[in-house]
Amino acid sequence: MKKILVGLIVFLSIFFGSSCQHFDFKNNSINKKEEVPIKKDIDLNTVNIEVVSIIDGDTLIAKEGSEHYTVRLYGIDTPETLKKGNENKLAKYENFYAQRAKNYLSDLVKNSSNLLKAHFITHDDYKRKVCILYDHNNDIINKKIVENGYGIVYYITNNKNNKKFLIKNKTQKEFYKDIIESQEKAKIKRIGIWSETYFNDVYFGRNSSVF
Structure with a gap:
């Protein structure tokens, strides 16, 4: 038994x-065994990219999976770097500040181990992807460039008569507000490009009125 x-x-x-x-x-x-919820990125316009190379202060080559493409930073413009053929189209100190902007962007990218988030806005006339870039701390790189005097607010506006560069949604409106405020702070501090007396010494053929 x-x-x-x-x-x-x-x-x-x-x-x-x-x-x-x-x-x-x-x-x-x-x-039953609990399933770990899968977090999905609801922003379909934002992707993870790896930076392959820096072209200048507002342009870089990115890799997304097996795809390589050129990224133009949205809403800003840094001075032009000296290239063969544009020697007579640069302002007095343009290449100097262009190199500083390029080095600054390179440092920001390196600090994020070459891995960034890119929020796609549109394609420009050169078929480049125009994006808002975020570093490893989720800080906006476009904004950092402007607030530290390496570039200006450009190719973006709230002027309804300028359809091409008009802000179109909440994300763009908040971004525009932030970089305009950042630019004003840089002007007041007179840092970077704003330390020069004449705007035309930094940007060829431009006046100080920007979008």
């Missing part, structure tokens, strides 16, 4: 121990 009881106990232990479910007597229900 004892052998039969021992055998029955062993059988029941194996049977119930092998089950992935158990009955919760307190709550009168069957508990």
